[in-house]
Every structure is written in structure tokens, then in C-alpha cells.
Amino acid sequence: MAKKLGRSTVRLEKCPAILSSAAVGSKKEGEGPLARYFDHIAADAYFGEESWERAEGRLQQLALQGALSKGGFAPEEIDFLFAGDLLNQCVGSSYGLRDFGIPFLGLYGACSTMAESLIMASLFVECGLAKRAAAVTSSHFCSAERQFRFPLEYGGQRPPTSQWTATASGCAIVGEGKGIAVRHLTAGIIRDLGITDANNMGAAMAPAAASTLTAFFGDTNTHPADYDLILTGDLGQVGRDLLFELLEKENIRISDRHNDCGLMLYDREKQDVHAGGSGCGCSASVLCGAILRQMEENKYQDVLFMATGALMSTTMVQQGESIPGVAHLVHLSVKQPGKEERSC
Amino acid sequence: MAKKLGRSTVRLEKCPAILSSAAVGSKKEGEGPLARYFDHIAADAYFGEESWERAEGRLQQLALQGALSKGGFAPEEIDFLFAGDLLNQCVGSSYGLRDFGIPFLGLYGACSTMAESLIMASLFVECGLAKRAAAVTSSHFCSAERQFRFPLEYGGQRPPTSQWTATASGCAIVGEGKGIAVRHLTAGIIRDLGITDANNMGAAMAPAAASTLTAFFGDTNTHPADYDLILTGDLGQVGRDLLFELLEKENIRISDRHNDCGLMLYDREKQDVHAGGSGCGCSASVLCGAILRQMEENKYQDVLFMATGALMSTTMVQQGESIPGVAHLVHLSVKQPGKEERSC
Numbered sequence: 036m037a038k039k040l041g042r043s044t045v046r047l048e049k050c051p052a053i054l055s056s057a058a059v060g061s062k063k064e065g066e067g068p069l070a071r072y073f074d075h076i077a078a079d080a081y082f083g084e085e086s087w088e089r090a091e092g093r094l095q096q097l098a099l100q101g102a103l104s105k106g107g108f109a110p111e112e113i114d115f116l117f118a119g120d121l122l123n124q125c126v127g128s129s130y131g132l133r134d135f136g137i138p139f140l141g142l143y144g145a146c147s148t149m150a151e152s153l154i155m156a157s158l159f160v161e162c163g164l165a166k167r168a169a170a171v172t173s174s175h176f177c178s179a180e181r182q183f184r185f186p187l188e189y190g191g192q193r194p195p196t197s198q199w200t201a202t203a204s205g206c207a208i209v210g211e212g213k214g215i216a217v218r219h220l221t222a223g224i225i226r227d228l229g230i231t232d233a234n235n236m237g238a239a240m241a242p243a244a245a246s247t248l249t250a251f252f253g254d255t256n257t258h259p260a261d262y263d264l265i266l267t268g269d270l271g272q273v274g275r276d277l278l279f280e281l282l283e284k285e286n287i288r289i290s291d292r293h294n295d296c297g298l299m300l301y302d303r304e305k306q307d308v309h310a311g312g313s314g315c316g317c318s319a320s321v322l323c324g325a326i327l328r329q330m331e332e333n334k335y336q337d338v339l340f341m342a343t344g345a346l347m348s349t350t351m352v353q354q355g356e357s358i359p360g361v362a363h364l365v366h367l368s369v370k371q372p373g374k375e376e377r378s379c
Numbered sequence: 380m381a382k383k384l385g386r387s388t389v390r391l392e393k394c395p396a397i398l399s400s401a402a403v404g405s406k407k408e409g410e411g412p413l414a415r416y417f418d419h420i421a422a423d424a425y426f427g428e429e430s431w432e433r434a435e436g437r438l439q440q441l442a443l444q445g446a447l448s449k450g451g452f453a454p455e456e457i458d459f460l461f462a463g464d465l466l467n468q469c470v471g472s473s474y475g476l477r478d479f480g481i482p483f484l485g486l487y488g489a490c491s492t493m494a495e496s497l498i499m500a501s502l503f504v505e506c507g508l509a510k511r512a513a514a515v516t517s518s519h520f521c522s523a524e525r526q527f528r529f530p531l532e533y534g535g536q537r538p539p540t541s542q543w544t545a546t547a548s549g550c551a552i553v554g555e556g557k558g559i560a561v562r563h564l565t566a567g568i569i570r571d572l573g574i575t576d577a578n579n580m581g582a583a584m585a586p587a588a589a590s591t592l593t594a595f596f597g598d599t600n601t602h603p604a605d606y607d608l609i610l611t612g613d614l615g616q617v618g619r620d621l622l623f624e625l626l627e628k629e630n631i632r633i634s635d636r637h638n639d640c641g642l643m644l645y646d647r648e649k650q651d652v653h654a655g656g657s658g659c660g661c662s663a664s665v666l667c668g669a670i671l672r673q674m675e676e677n678k679y680q681d682v683l684f685m686a687t688g689a690l691m692s693t694t695m696v697q698q699g700e701s702i703p704g705v706a707h708l709v710h711l712s713v714k715q716p717g718k719e720e721r722s723c
Contacts, residue, residue, distance in 0.1 A: 347468065
């Protein structure tokens with residue numbers, strides 16, 4: 036049975052595994068360095084739909100369908116669906132996934148949602164509540180821009196700290212069986228150090244990332260060197276530098292094994308994304324595409340996947356409020372642990 | 380250990396209990412028939428804050444503080460916080476609860492969120508992941524009206540099918556120990572029968588309510604007569620009538636033991652709320668105030684609490700989309716079951 040370590044980490048004893056996964060993206064993601072890891076790249080931002088919001092629902096549909104089909108599962112074989120996105124009232128998930136007939140538990144963790152949904156899916160499997168559970172999330176550049184910032188037609192200029200919301204989705208199906216094992220989870224605590232600039236999400240999320248990572252190392256009594264890759268969600272360039280600075284104060288150095296999904300998804304030299312990619316779909320598609328494939332190829336054995344979310348809305352920012360952040364962490368491993376270590 | 384029954388019901392074997400709870404409301408809720416069950420009634424809609432959105436955060440704060448203080452718990456004694464609300468990006472929860480320092484897992488189930496958060500909190504306790512977990516949600520008439528409908532100053536006329544968003548919050552702390560036992564849970568499947576009228580949420584949610592209730596009775600092999608009260612979240616008058624009609628087709632009759640939080644919170648003769656109350660805070664405050672107190676007084680022994688949510692956004696409705704609904708159910712009981720029955 037799962038064992039609680041410290042304030043917010045859980046060690047999984049049955050080690051639920053990621054049985055299958057899929058990543059979906061659009062044109063810009065298809066031009067980036069991780070293009071070959073995507074299961075589906077659409078030619079434009081509409082995905083055959085009439086609006087960007089419907090397109091975002093379609094992204095989630097395609098990701099779930101992709102993961103189902105790669106695993107050889109019917110929707111009836113999935114016990115619970117954990118999903119969420121950035122759109123107001125999370126309509127990317129509810130409209131995109133409404134026809135699958137799977138018990139639906141909606142989540143909201145902003146860009147941390149892929150880690151949050153993986154946490155839930157893994158725990159449900161670990162505790163015998165689900166034989167299989169799916170974790171899905173998405174973001175869409177156009178639906179996010181017009182909701183959070185300006186109408187696209189306005190052509191607002193983006194400051195250097197701003198990030199590019201990925202038009203992408205990722206889905207992972209967790210269950211009992213063979214696959215990348217989910218071995219630890221850490222649920223984040225909200226942190227708010229007073230950042231009020233809605234064009235600088237990396238800075239707003241870095242304190243939460245530092246807090247969760249510090250908690251995880253403490254709770255598990257492990258060190259950065261125990262992991263091949265420490266992967267943050269979408270801190271981008273600005274947030275990454277701040278994370279390193281904050282961790283330095285705790286005497287934790289991760290720079291030789293750290294990467295950030297927002298810095299991986301696009302070619303920042305050629306693709307004009309400023310501080311990097313962002314959005315729930317950024318970390319979801321990088322994890323469910325490139326990273327899980329690379330783990331299967333044994334490029335990485337132990338990965339810490341920590342997605343970060345800025346829990347703001349335009350209304351709160353307009354009212355002068357600062358931006359709270361949260362970061363959830365999942366420890367993934369290709370290793371088959373010894374019996375003495377745990378009961379996997 | 381928890382046992383899965385059918386597609387989406389879980390029977391809890393350790394029977395986590397609601398250790399303490401609190402309900403918070405505003406002026407209108409204080410003038411309604413359930414006023415005496417509220418722990419805190421504010422004199423106006425601002426709760427001492429400068430905006431309605433901040434006031435909604437304050438509502439959640441007061442509800443959590445109330446439940447903590449009634450149970451004699453410090454925030455450090457709560458392992459996980461499950462919360463969500465109707466505001467864009469669920470900022471009622473993230474801003475309201477950011478200072479408690481409790482690992483935070485955000486949820487979005489629209490007005491079903493109180494049942495969804497209770498499901499999560501109960502399962503985490505059942506599975507030994509948490510000694511105690513809190514479930515919190517809220518809604519606010521003014522923040523909801525201006526976000527979903529019209530600026531209040533516009534004075535838009537409300538049609539008879541429309542419901543009144545409660546300015547209220549409820550919090551329940553679930554844990555091992557003495558209290559109202561959580562014995563079964565059913566996670567809902569999204570249902571969408573094509574309702575497009577954003578002023579008729581009851582009709583949009585009734586199919587999901589019928590679906591979850593039918594599933595629950597089938598999965599547990601029980602009947603309406605086995606429960607003293609079947610309490611829906613906020614279907615209001617229109618949704619309730621439709622629920623009865625849909626259940627009639629399945630030969631399920633609940634009218635002699637059914638009530639709806641939306642029909643209980645206000646005096647519909649005197650308080651001009653049209654089809655009834657609504658909002659996450661409606662079912663949350665009715666459950667965490669009146670119902671749990673009445674169970675403690677033995678007025679009810681077995682209660683099915685089923686909160687319903689309309690998973691729409693203004694954007695999707697403006698694009699002509701129909702409104703998907705979801706309903707999550709929790710079976711609460713004051714009974715101490717026999718050993719032969721389960722291992723509580």
C-alpha cells in the first residue's frame with residue numbers, strides 16, 4: 036500500500052505504470068525539435084473544428100483516442116478520467132471528452148494539471164480503485180491568447196519574459212501492468228511571493244517549483260544525483276533561472292540534470308517563442324511524447340516530472356492581486372525495483 | 380480496502396467520517412429557512428474585501444477556518460486540501476486558500492464540486508494517503524452574475540427557469556474517527572442531451588443526475604427506500620421535475636424522500652429566487668450546515684448527497700454549444716455498521 040512520506044509525498048508500493056500515452060500538437064509544435072515524438076500533428080490550429088475552443092476539445096479527444104488505441108483499450112476499460120485545462124470552466128476537457136462515457140473527475144491546476152492528473156490516476160490505481168485511469172490535459176495558443184491577453188487580431192506585442200502557449204495535448208493511461216513505473220508523488224503547496232506581472236509566469240511559478248522539489252528531496256531522503264532528469268513543466272528561461280537561484284539557497288543544485296518542457300518544445304532561436312513554451316499542453320505533450328519514449332529507449336531511467344501552474348485569472352490580475360503558483364511532482368522510473376525495496 | 384462496484388461506484392470499507400464541517404453565507408442566506416445552521420453569516424456581499432472575487436476567496440477561508448476550529452485542528456493536521464469553485468481558473472479557491480500551507484489539489488466540477496471534493500477527501504483517507512483531508516467549495520452571486528451573465532448594474536431580467544447563485548461556502552474535514560460515515564461514492568459520467576439555454580441549468584443537469592442515481596442503485600443493489608433523504612445539489616424546480624420524469628422511465632421513484640439544496644436554501648415565496656438556489660456554495664453550505672447537523676440529531680440516518688454541475692462556459696454557449704452535465708454522489712450514514720457488513 037502507498038505510504039505517506041513527510042508533509043506531502045506518497046511512495047507507491049504497487050508501482051502503477053504508464054501503460055500507454057499519446058501526444059498531439061499543431062503546426063508550430065510540428066516544426067519544433069520534438070516533432071518526431073508526436074503521435075498526431077495537425078496542419079493548422081482548427082483541427083477541423085469551427086472555433087479554437089472546440090479545437091482544444093478536439094486536441095484532448097485525439098490524445099485520449101491515441102493513448103487508448105496505442106494501448107489497445109476500449110473506453111469501457113478505463114475506470115476514471117482525470118482531466119483539466121486552462122479555459123474558463125475547463126471546457127476543453129468537458130466538451131472534448133463528453134462522449135467517451137468514462138466516469139469523469141475534473142481537475143484544475145493551471146499548467147500543473149498534467150502532473151496533478153497523473154497523481155490522481157496513479158493513486159486510484161495504487162489503491163485498487165481503478166484498474167486503469169487516464170490523465171489528459173491540453174492548451175491552445177489561440178484560445179488562451181484571447182482569453183488571457185488580447186484578441187489575436189490586435190497583434191499585441193509580447194514582452195521578452197512572456198511564453199508561448201502550446202497548442203498541444205497529452206494523455207497517459209495508468210494501470211497495473213508493464214510500463215514506466217510511477218514511484219513517488221508530491222502534491223504541491225501554493226506559494227505566492229508577490230509577482231503581479233501576468234507576462235512573467237515563470238517568475239510566479241518558480242517559488243512553488245522550488246518548494247515542491249525541496250519537499251520531495253527531504254521527504255524521500257534523495258538527492259538530484261539520484262535522478263537522470265529533473266523536468267519542470269513550463270518555467271521557461273526566466274523561471275528556470277529563478278528556480279536555480281531559489282534552490283541554491285537550500286544548497287540544492289540541479290542544473291546539470293535539469294530541463295524544462297517550455298525550453299524543449301520549440302527551437303527558441305528560430306521559432307520566436309520568447310522565454311519558452313507554456314500551457315497545460317506543453318508539459319503534457321513533452322512528457323507523453325518525447326520523455327516517455329526516451330525512457331522506453333533507456334535514455335533516462337529515473338525522471339522527476341514536475342509541472343508548475345500559475346493559479347491566476349485575468350480578473351484577479353486586473354484587481355492588482357499577485358499570482359499564486361503551485362507545482363506537483365511525479366517520480367517516474369524504468370527500473371524494476373528489487374523485492375526488498377518495495378512490493379511492486 | 381475500498382471495493383469498486385459496477386462502473387463507477389466505490390464502497391468504502393474503512394468508512395472515513397466527516398469529523399467537522401462549517402457553512403458560511405451572506406445576507407440573503409441569513410434570511411432563508413436554513414439560516415440557523417450557518418456558522419457565519421456576513422452582513423453584506425463583500426465580507427470586508429474590496430471586490431466580489433476577493434470576497435469569494437474570503438468565504439472559502441472562513442469555511443475552512445470554521446471547520447478547522449470546530450474540529451480543533453491546526454492547518455498542519457490536514458494532509459490535503461481539495462477545492463474548486465465557479466470562477467474562471469477557480470480563483471476563489473486558489474486565492475482564498477493560498478495562505479494555509481496545505482498541499483492543494485484543485486478540482487473543477489462546476490456545481491458538483493462539493494461532492495467531487497468529498498469523494499477525493501474520503502478516498503484519500505480510506506486509502507491511508509491522508510489522516511485528514513478537507514473539501515471546500517464556494518460560489519458568490521455577484522462574481523457569478525457578472526462573469527456568466529450581465530454586469531449587476533445592467534439589471535438584466537431573469538427568466539423563471541433561472542436560479543439564484545448562492546453567496547455561500549461549505550467545508551467538510553474527512554478523517555479517521557467519529558462522525559458521519561462516508562460509505563459509498565459514485566463518480567459521474569458526463570451527459571449532454573442538447574440543452575442550449577444557459578438560463579436553464581436545471582434541465583442541463585437533470586440527465587446527469589438521473590444517470591448517476593440509476594448507476595448507484597444498480598451498483599449497490601439498493602433502492603430509494605433504503606435512504607431517508609436523497610438530496611440533489613441545485614437542480615431547482617425545473618431540474619427536479621425533469622429528474623423525476625427521467626427516473627420514472629427507469630421505474631425509480633424518489634419523490635417521497637427527495638429534496639434539492641436549491642429548493643431548501645431560500646424561501647421561494649418570499650425571496651424571489653425563481654427556480655431556486657444554485658452555485659457550488661449552495662449544495663456545499665446546505666450539506667455542511669443543515670444536513671450534517673440534522674444527521675447528527677438523527678433526523679436522517681442515511682443520506683445520498685448528489686451535487687450536479689453544468690460544465691459550460693459563456694464562450695461555449697455563445698458558440699451555440701449545448702451544455703454537458705455531471706453529477707457525483709456520496710452516501711453518508713450515521714449508522715455504525717455491523718462487523719459482518721464491513722470492516723469500519
